[in-house]
Amino acid sequence: MRPFDLICFDVDGTLVVHPEEKIVWEILNHRFTGDDLVNVSRFEQYRQGEITYAEWVALDVAGWLRAGANRAEIIAAIAELRLVDGAHETLAELHRRGYKLGIISGTLDIVLETLLPEHPFDDVFVNRLRFDEKQVLVGCDPTPYDVDGKARALREIALRERIPIERCAFVGDAFNDVEVAREAGFAVAFNPKCQELARVCDVTVRAAHLGALLRYFPDGDDDAIAG
Numbered sequence: 001m002r003p004f005d006l007i008c009f010d011v012d013g014t015l016v017v018h019p020e021e022k023i024v025w026e027i028l029n030h031r032f033t034g035d036d037l038v039n040v041s042r043f044e045q046y047r048q049g050e051i052t053y054a055e056w057v058a059l060d061v062a063g064w065l066r067a068g069a070n071r072a073e074i075i076a077a078i079a080e081l082r083l084v085d086g087a088h089e090t091l092a093e094l095h096r097r098g099y100k101l102g103i104i105s106g107t108l109d110i111v112l113e114t115l116l117p118e119h120p121f122d123d124v125f126v127n128r129l130r131f132d133e134k135q136v137l138v139g140c141d142p143t144p145y146d147v148d149g150k151a152r153a154l155r156e157i158a159l160r161e162r163i164p165i166e167r168c169a170f171v172g173d174a175f176n177d178v179e180v181a182r183e184a185g186f187a188v189a190f191n192p193k194c195q196e197l198a199r200v201c202d203v204t205v206r207a208a209h210l211g212a213l214l215r216y217f218p219d220g221d222d223d224a225i226a227g
């Protein structure tokens with residue numbers, strides 16, 4: 001029998017990779033402000049409780065707004081990112097096996113729209129960029145569901161779908177996945193960049209191909225075939 005009903009994924013570092021392990025925020029801060037140091041300083045301010053998550057988002061996006069960023073420039077910049085090997089076929093196979101799939105991520109909607117437009121996810125919790133009619137960036141609606149909020153998003157989906165939390169799985173790679181990994185019935189640290197995440201997850205998978213996950217999410221049809 002299928003051991004879980006829902007699998008939620010992180011995006012940057014999990015489904016989407018960068019040769020230097022950069023995430024979309026770092027790429028766009030560099031492209032539009034030339035400043036790589038703000039990534040570290042703002043993360044530290046956030047960690048110390050000096051700024052909220054929404055303020056962190058607003059500070060980064062303000063730099064892109066000052067540079068007059070538009071959709072085409074953002075899409076050109078995120079060409080540094082690519083889908084992890086096997087993403088399409090693995091997600092399609094998990095979907096075929098009957099798992100409900102979701103995204104709970106601190107990425108930007110434009111990353112998924114660009115790299116994975118025909119995705120199998122029922123729920124997509126991400127930050128959303130706003131553009132005017134000329135496709136010039138005008139702002140960003142910050143997700144309330146990053147970092148500790150990821151755990152809340154998982155609980156909300158589980159409640160709505162009437163799925164026990166023990167039958168909800170999560171796959172992620174970084175510090176912002178720790179709380180949701182604790183919450184989920186089964187958590188996978190996929191190529192983790194954070195020791196704490198590896199500690200709280202049920203398994204750690206180090207692989208270049210997303211298909212390495214499939215062994216943990218077997219086909220529910222086995223049961224049906226057995227009658």
Ligand SMILES: [Mg+2]
Pocket residue numbers: 010011012013014172173174
């Ligand atoms: Mg990540």
